[in-house]
Amino acid sequence: MELNEQEKLLVSVIADGLPLVPRPFAEIGRFVSMDEDAVIRSLSNMVAGGIIKRFGLIVRHHELGYRANAMTVWDIPDDRVADIGRSFGQADCVTLCYRRPRRLPDWPYNLFCMVHGREREAVLEQIEQLARSMGLEDAPRDVLFSGRRFKQRGAHYDATPETLERTA
Amino acid sequence: MKQQTVTLDATDRAIINDLQGGFPLSEEPFADAARDLGIDGHELMVRIDRMLKNGALSRFGPMYHAEKMGGGLTLAAIKVPEDDFENIAGIVNEFAEVAHNYARDHALNMWFVIATETPERVDEVISEIEVATGLKVHNMPKIDEFFVGLRFEA
Numbered sequence: 281m282e283l284n285e286q287e288k289l290l291v292s293v294i295a296d297g298l299p300l301v302p303r304p305f306a307e308i309g310r311f312v313s314m315d316e317d318a319v320i321r322s323l324s325n326m327v328a329g330g331i332i333k334r335f336g337l338i339v340r341h342h343e344l345g346y347r348a349n350a351m352t353v354w355d356i357p358d359d360r361v362a363d364i365g366r367s368f369g370q371a372d373c374v375t376l377c378y379r380r381p382r383r384l385p386d387w388p389y390n391l392f393c394m395v396h397g398r399e400r401e402a403v404l405e406q407i408e409q410l411a412r413s414m415g416l417e418d419a420p421r422d423v424l425f426s427g428r429r430f431k432q433r434g435a436h437y438d439a440t441p442e443t444l445e446r447t448a
Numbered sequence: 449m450k451q452q453t454v455t456l457d458a459t460d461r462a463i464i465n466d467l468q469g470g471f472p473l474s475e476e477p478f479a480d481a482a483r484d485l486g487i488d489g490h491e492l493m494v495r496i497d498r499m500l501k502n503g504a505l506s507r508f509g510p511m512y513h514a515e516k517m518g519g520g521l522t523l524a525a526i527k528v529p530e531d532d533f534e535n536i537a538g539i540v541n542e543f544a545e546v547a548h549n550y551a552r553d554h555a556l557n558m559w560f561v562i563a564t565e566t567p568e569r570v571d572e573v574i575s576e577i578e579v580a581t582g583l584k585v586h587n588m589p590k591i592d593e594f595f596v597g598l599r600f601e602a
């Protein structure tokens with residue numbers, strides 16, 4: 281899906297957020313010389329085309345009490361990783377699940393799941409259950425909790441890193 | 449950086465749980481969304497405004513797909529000597545393309561997202577960070593995406 285110049289402008293204008301007024305799409309339209317209908321149609325197309333992954337509220341999970349943010353990583357044989365990744369993705373506790381390259385010798389893991397919770401112990405128990413559910417108790421894995429958060433936003437671009445997915 | 453847990457009432461929680469996944473693309477979206485929540489559009493706007501200000505929400509709007517926008521996106525990690533951590537974090541965070549930089553418990557102890565305007569720029573930024581820090585940057589772009597829900601029950 282290719283965006284035209286007007287749509288690129290629209291993307292840039294709404295990147296920071298929707299105005300809190302009764303008819304926000306009409307208001308946005310005034311900035312980009314589009315009428316309300318055209319703005320709504322264009323945004324609907326972007327959602328349908330996947331350019332906008334989600335349109336809505338974006339929460340700060342720390343502030344909601346989700347302090348235990350566990351990047352759970354596994355070394356899964358390449359011929360099984362897609363099946364296991366899809367299964368992990370079905371689990372309620374998993375918020376993101378990606379396959380990534382190993383970087384040997386420093387990094388032997390190829391499957392990444394984010395598990396967020398309020399307490400570390402509960403998160404570790406969920407991860408243990410996840411492993412058991414797939415018969416992966418003995419698969420090499422590690423759980424990397426996050427410590428300090430150094431940077432949550434950086435702004436420079438039509439869609440700033442802040443407006444993109446949280447974990448690439 | 450706010451680290452305290454914010455206070456939300458039942459209506460705030462219902463708003464978060466309802467509107468993370470989507471927001472109506474209609475002429476009067478606040479009024480439409482509010483109807484299901486048992487409040488009116490004005491109150492919904494007031495509550496969203498308050499949650500943006502108290503830090504429960506980071507934004508209210510679109511979350512873009514980097515690659516479909518024509519940009520580059522990756523996850524990167526560095527093994528940073530413990531006593532040099534603050535210094536290296538400062539250097540890495542100077543890069544406008546770096547977002548979501550977290551310390552994590554592992555030999556690879558610094559993890560961050562790189563988001564660039566073009567896919568080619570990812571490798572350039574990695575090289576620039578390596579030069580600036582003198583440390584190896586491990587690039588771990590996604591190969592497959594199995595699930596991206598990222599919703600939080602409030």
